[in-house]
Amino acid sequence: MSAHLARFCSLIVMVFLLALWLPQLHGMIFDYRFGKTQLLYSPVIKKFIYKELVGEGHQFIYRDQDGKDYSQREFEMLIPFIYYKNMEIWGKMPLEIDAQRFDKAAIKAERLVLELKPVELKGHSPRIQLFPLLESNPGRARLSFPENIVRPGKDLSFINSDENKLDDELTETFTNVLTDKGFQFPVLDTFGRVSILKAFDAGYFLIDSNHDLFHLLKRDGQAKVERIALPDTFKIRHISVAENKSRQFLAIVLDEAGRLYLMRYGSYDLVPLALPDYDPDSMELKIIFNPLYRTAIYSDQQTVHAVVMDRDFNRVDSYERKMAMANIRPSDRVWQIATPFSLPLHDGNTRYLSLMPRFHGWLGLIGNALCLAVAFAILKKRAISLREAVFDLLLVALTGLYGLIAILMLPLQKAYNPGGGRDDLAASEAALSS
Amino acid sequence: MIKSIFLKEWLKLKRVWLLVLLLNLCCMAYLLIVIRHQFQIEHSEMIWYWSFELRRLLYDEIKYIPLLTGLVIAIAQYLPEMINHRFRLSLHLPLQAHLQVLIWIGFGALMGGVIALIDMASLYLIIKGWFPTEAAASALLTAAPWFLAGWVSYFGATLVMVEPHVPQRLVYLLMSLAFLALLYLEKGYQEYDHALPVMILLALLMAPAIILPVHRYRHRS
Amino acid sequence: MMEKDTDLAIEVRGLSHHYGARCIYSDLNFTVPHGRVVALLGKNGVGKTTLIKILMGYLRPTGGICRVLGQQSHRLRAETRARIGLLFEGHLAYEFMTIEQIEAFYAPFYPKWRKDLYYDLVERMGLPKNHKIGNMSCGQRSQVVLGLIFAQDPDLMILDDYSMGLDAGYRHLFLDFLDRFLQEGNKTVFVTSHVVQDMEKLVDDVIFLERGGQVLQMPLADFSARFRCFSFQTPGDKAPQKDYIIRNVDLLGEAPKLFSFEPRQTVQDHLDAACPGVKLTQEMPMSLEDAFIGLTGKY
Numbered sequence: 009m010s011a012h013l014a015r016f017c018s019l020i021v022m023v024f025l026l027a028l029w030l031p032q033l034h035g036m037i038f039d040y041r042f043g044k045t046q047l048l049y050s051p052v053i054k055k056f057i058y059k060e061l062v063g064e065g066h067q068f069i070y071r072d073q074d075g076k077d078y079s080q081r082e083f084e085m086l087i088p089f090i091y092y093k094n095m096e097i098w099g100k101m102p103l104e105i106d107a108q109r110f111d112k113a114a115i116k117a118e119r120l121v122l123e124l125k126p127v128e129l130k131g132h133s134p135r136i137q138l139f140p141l142l143e144s145n146p147g148r149a150r151l152s153f154p155e156n157i158v159r160p161g162k163d164l165s166f167i168n169s170d171e172n173k174l175d176d177e178l179t180e181t182f183t184n185v186l187t188d189k190g191f192q193f194p195v196l197d198t199f200g201r202v203s204i205l206k207a208f209d210a211g212y213f214l215i216d217s218n219h220d221l222f223h224l225l226k227r228d229g230q231a232k233v234e235r236i237a238l239p240d241t242f243k244i245r246h247i248s249v250a251e252n253k254s255r256q257f258l259a260i261v262l263d264e265a266g267r268l269y270l271m272r273y274g275s276y277d278l279v280p281l282a283l284p285d286y287d288p289d290s291m292e293l294k295i296i297f298n299p300l301y302r303t304a305i306y307s308d309q310q311t312v313h314a315v316v317m318d319r320d321f322n323r324v325d326s327y328e329r330k331m332a333m334a335n336i337r338p339s340d341r342v343w344q345i346a347t348p349f350s351l352p353l354h355d356g357n358t359r360y361l362s363l364m365p366r367f368h369g370w371l372g373l374i375g376n377a378l379c380l381a382v383a384f385a386i387l388k389k390r391a392i393s394l395r396e397a398v399f400d401l402l403l404v405a406l407t408g409l410y411g412l413i414a415i416l417m418l419p420l421q422k423a424y425n426p427g428g429g430r431d432d433l434a435a436s437e438a439a440l441s442s
Numbered sequence: 443m444i445k446s447i448f449l450k451e452w453l454k455l456k457r458v459w460l461l462v463l464l465l466n467l468c469c470m471a472y473l474l475i476v477i478r479h480q481f482q483i484e485h486s487e488m489i490w491y492w493s494f495e496l497r498r499l500l501y502d503e504i505k506y507i508p509l510l511t512g513l514v515i516a517i518a519q520y521l522p523e524m525i526n527h528r529f530r531l532s533l534h535l536p537l538q539a540h541l542q543v544l545i546w547i548g549f550g551a552l553m554g555g556v557i558a559l560i561d562m563a564s565l566y567l568i569i570k571g572w573f574p575t576e577a578a579a580s581a582l583l584t585a586a587p588w589f590l591a592g593w594v595s596y597f598g599a600t601l602v603m604v605e606p607h608v609p610q611r612l613v614y615l616l617m618s619l620a621f622l623a624l625l626y627l628e629k630g631y632q633e634y635d636h637a638l639p640v641m642i643l644l645a646l647l648m649a650p651a652i653i654l655p656v657h658r659y660r661h662r663s
Numbered sequence: 664m665m666e667k668d669t670d671l672a673i674e675v676r677g678l679s680h681h682y683g684a685r686c687i688y689s690d691l692n693f694t695v696p697h698g699r700v701v702a703l704l705g706k707n708g709v710g711k712t713t714l715i716k717i718l719m720g721y722l723r724p725t726g727g728i729c730r731v732l733g734q735q736s737h738r739l740r741a742e743t744r745a746r747i748g749l750l751f752e753g754h755l756a757y758e759f760m761t762i763e764q765i766e767a768f769y770a771p772f773y774p775k776w777r778k779d780l781y782y783d784l785v786e787r788m789g790l791p792k793n794h795k796i797g798n799m800s801c802g803q804r805s806q807v808v809l810g811l812i813f814a815q816d817p818d819l820m821i822l823d824d825y826s827m828g829l830d831a832g833y834r835h836l837f838l839d840f841l842d843r844f845l846q847e848g849n850k851t852v853f854v855t856s857h858v859v860q861d862m863e864k865l866v867d868d869v870i871f872l873e874r875g876g877q878v879l880q881m882p883l884a885d886f887s888a889r890f891r892c893f894s895f896q897t898p899g900d901k902a903p904q905k906d907y908i909i910r911n912v913d914l915l916g917e918a919p920k921l922f923s924f925e926p927r928q929t930v931q932d933h934l935d936a937a938c939p940g941v942k943l944t945q946e947m948p949m950s951l952e953d954a955f956i957g958l959t960g961k962y
Contacts (some may be wrong), residue, residue: 010540014653019649020647026616136580138577155486155487363637363640522757536772644719
């Protein structure tokens with residue numbers, strides 16, 4: 009019996025590894041560079057237009073929401089704020105849209121892209137909770153990292169990186185300033201953008217234990233703290249800080265209910281964005297600014313959505329489209345039938361390796377049934393009774409192709425039957441015995 | 443009896459174990475030198491930035507050491523049993539073969555575990571020497587799958603060595619390699635935090651799996 | 664579990680084994696009662712090694728029954744294994760252990776352990792206790808292995824080719840100690856060896872295993888007394904053939920010889936009927952080895 013149990017231990021490990029590696033192999037063989045559909049709003053024709061790869065090779069289509077096709081050049085001319093450099097080459101500058109003229113400087117001044125990806129969210133990526141607090145008034149062109157790092161916790165500790173030791177003085181100073189501003193330690197969350205390659209430094213947003221929001225800066229070596237008033241029930245889930253030259257908006261704010269806001273630079277006012285079907289855990293979001301519109305584009309692996317708003321964030325139009333990359337190709341269909349589930353390891357929305365199974369739906373049952381039939385046939389050929397093989401069959405019924413491969417790789421040994429029957433002995437046995 | 447079995451495993455293993463321990467200590471010493479060197483030629487705040495924000499792993503020199511350690515321990519323990527089919531001597535002892543082999547495996551895994559613990563402690567202390575505690579703890583979690591690979595390689599090598607049939611040996615080899623490949627997919631720190639418990643469970647399943655090859659060795663069927 | 668309370672140390676009935684399509688035997692039968700010293704003899708390739716493997720429990724037979732101390736050999740209980748001493752071909756031992764360590768290793772497994780017997784044997788070699796087995800000669804190692812088997816005080820000993828790698832001196836030493844140990848009585852020994860001559864002093868019974876699983880089992884004394892060799896003359900090139908009376912014919916030597924279990928007159932009468940003109944000349948003296956070859960043939 010224990011040999012049977014031991015075999016089952018190996019079978020479980022094998023099924024798991026097969027469910028992990030076979031889909032990877034399938035992907036290696038059949039993946040193609042489809043990529044996500046580029047969906048944009050054309051301020052020229054007031055329609056959504058998109059660029060999509062629909063077949064292998066270079067089969068790009070440039071199309072608007074009504075199905076009208078364009079050449080690449082026509083397409084780019086429909087979104088001149090994005091391709092303003094091409095417009096310049098083609099002699100189309102300054103632009104004239106809606107009886108307004110836009111020159112290069114005006115376009116550049118308004119251009120802004122804010123992004124929020126699921127992988128940034130807490131719980132989607134591991135993050136060591138240590139943050140360098142840059143001097144936001146460096147008095148020179150470039151920002152630089154300080155020789156200390158902030159540990160937001162029961163106080164705001166500073167650790168000197170050269171000595172790898174707590175800097176008690178800085179810790180005390182900054183902690184006191186925060187406390188004086190009404191900050192309740194411990195720090196629940198810290199949001200900021202750790203980089204020196206940005207237009208300016210906006211420090212960090214800190215959430216205190218009352219879920220109140222504070223903005224922390226280091227200015228001329230001193231702590232500068234602002235308490236940001238929030239509506240009573242408002243709970244922040246994430247703040248994606250964007251330090252842009254234009255200094256219009258400082259951040260994208262996501263609340264616990266999944267609603268999005270833009271935070272205005274300076275006033276900290278929150279501008280709500282109405283984005284139907286937006287799911288922060290699975291969708292990448294981009295907000296593209298141009299002199300006329302703000303377009304929010306968000307997509308998971310299936311559908312791309314776009315909401316176009318005017319300069320005051322009033323909804324103008326919206327559109328959604330199932331992307332060509334989501335179309336099920338024959339190889340995917342075969343795979344869905346052949347196997348009941350896969351362990352995808354990476355889901356694209358987190359940095360963590362995941363072992364959550366992705367089930368292939370009822371089609372997978374066809375594969376399971378076929379594998380079960382093959383398993384039956386093999387057992388019958390080897391004259392192994394159903395009673396002996398019940399666990400093998402159960403494994404194949406549940407895990408389909410993976411289980412079948414596993415039981416073929418580690419075949420069941422027939423029960424010993426002295427005086428009758430024959431054992432299958434490998435040819436290597438003869439060599440061992442003589 | 444149990445003491446006797448431990449005695450035998452220790453006799454087989456002691457030299458190799460001490461040698462492997464020394465090798466591991468040398469690797470940790472090397473890591474210490476590498477990290478110290480980094481902090482001498484680069485600014486500390488930049489190294490911290492690479493480590494925390496860019497997720498660069500400064501300690502991945504030790505990545506494959508546990509794997510190698512597990513492999514060497516398995517060879518030291520099972521090669522003397524397999525040469526001239528000396529395993530038959532053990533199988534004839536008046537003690538359940540399963541129990542005996544599970545004790546062997548337990549002993550080997552434990553001795554490998556002791557080295558892994560020493561490595562982990564060293565890794566923690568080395569990282570803590572130049573980084574805040576958070577980074578040292580993170581390094582342990584990041585290196586955890588590499589240390590798990592030590593057990594997987596040990597169990598895998600045991601399965602491959604004890605299994606008497608060549609085709610099944612290949613199956614066990616493939617299985618072990620597929621498992622090992624799974625433990626080196628990191629691109630940054632702590633990416634295995636969620637997957638690790640399941641992977642540990644699966645790795646532990648490879649220990650009782652040894653009973654099947656032992657059974658086959660005993661009965662050649 | 665098929666088990667029988669029996670006064671047989673070894674019971675082989677209807678045993679069959681094949682490797683793939685190659686049949687080693689299909690119906691092998693013999694028994695060894697308690698207290699007997701039995702030698703298994705047979706030429707290379709008749710399946711001696713397979714039989715030993717089955718008896719030792721390392722090979723599950725394809726069919727039939729092989730019981731050792733009343734239990735199926737491949738399912739021996741731990742307590743039964745404790746009553747069986749095995750000597751593996753090549754005097755297999757843990758070479759990484761020293762004289763002292765190997766004794767300390769085995770002792771706790773066996774309730775009847777007789778440390779004195781082990782050291783009595785091993786100390787005669789004059790080696791220090793921390794001498795490693797891996798550094799010993801084959802002869803020295805055989806002493807250690809034999810000492811361990813004696814200390815185990817088993818009821819049944821299965822000794823597979825004890826003579827392999829031993830020079831005459833160590834072979835005799837081995838046999839002398841074994842003989843002395845057997846004098847304590849009530850020990851069963853099942854032994855194979857390539858040195859047939861040695862069996863003369865040691866064994867009670869012989870089992871001749873022939874290709875295909877034919878077995879001839881008899882007390883050694885009977886075999887020595889009854890098996891005869893006659894030289895013969897034949898008028899032409901016609902030679903007598905093997906049959907139920909004439910067990911073998913050897914035309915390769917100086918004079919042609921034939922072998923039989925029957926007395927001279929019976930053989931001559933048989934020849935007169937079956938092969939007229941062939942005359943037995945004289946009965947030739949035989950060593951045990953000669954007799955073994957006479958029975959099994961040179962090829």
